[in-house]
Amino acid sequence: MKKEFVVIGLGRFGGSIVRELVELGADVMAIDISPERVDDFAQIATQAVAADTTDESVLRSLGIRNFEHVVIAIGENIQASILTTLMLKEIGVKKITVKAQNDYHAKVLQKIGADHVVHPERDMGIRIANNMVSNNILDYLELSDEYSIVEIQANEKLAGYTLIDLNIRAKFGVNIVAIKRGKQILVSPQAIEKIQHEDILIVIGSDIDIHRFEKKALH
Known part of the structure; x- marks a missing residue:
């Protein structure tokens, strides 16, 4: 129906x-x-x-x-x-x-x-502002007042390393829930998955942890 x-x-x-x-x-x-x-x-x-x-x-x-x-x-x-x-x-x-x-x-x-x-106007404003402030954040979706899900462009600092090598969850408190690679989407990627340059990482976590990850791991 x-x-x-x-x-x-x-x-x-x-x-x-x-x-x-x-x-x-x-x-x-x-x-x-x-x-x-x-x-x-x-x-x-x-x-x-x-x-x-x-x-x-x-x-x-x-x-x-x-x-x-x-x-x-x-x-x-x-x-x-x-x-x-x-x-x-x-x-x-x-x-x-x-x-x-x-x-x-x-x-x-x-x-x-x-x-x-x-709040369509407010939410769009937040997304645009976050995209403007960071060169790495491609899209931003607020889940609550403190938590968000973002698309982050992987750069040469992450390329070649597996998720277990980077230990992102333990270091930054965020989770990579999927990886976009061209037309392919890897959902719940395995720890041995090696990140490639220009992969798009779908990251979920608190806003504070996401900004810390984006600042320290990608710059």
Whole structure:
């Protein structure tokens, strides 16, 4: 069976989620209070509806409680975002992901029961800043306030050594969970795996340990 999603709010963030979910083969109901935005997605989403999602009777009439996952991507209207989240919890939606505008908004969403809160602008800013500061870090994904997973370009200092030679976990407290080598991906590489120049190391650990590894092992 196809997975079924609802995306509420069809701005840049919500719109990109609709397109990607459809591309991945999911059924998507796209909702926005603006008929113009809804028209833009009429030929993209499985169903596109113009509706006020702060009205519980509207949500019930659309049968949203039957969908397994709802994404609330409402833009600047924080009140509408919060009210929509409350309404969805009231009618029994199983999983709700909400875009937060700021930390205060995120705290409110978590308190009223949002299952997952995302900060797309903040997270992208963090990723870009980390990529700019280090020549070795290719990508960065924050897992929590203290832990991240990063892609780090191996250089000549690491090339030719095995993972057991480098003893990275014991020295720096980080784990290499995968190695990208061209089109090949080595998941959970063995300790005897020899690193090659320009391998991309997928490293997970605390931000402090990752920065220590990046600074001492690669410079």
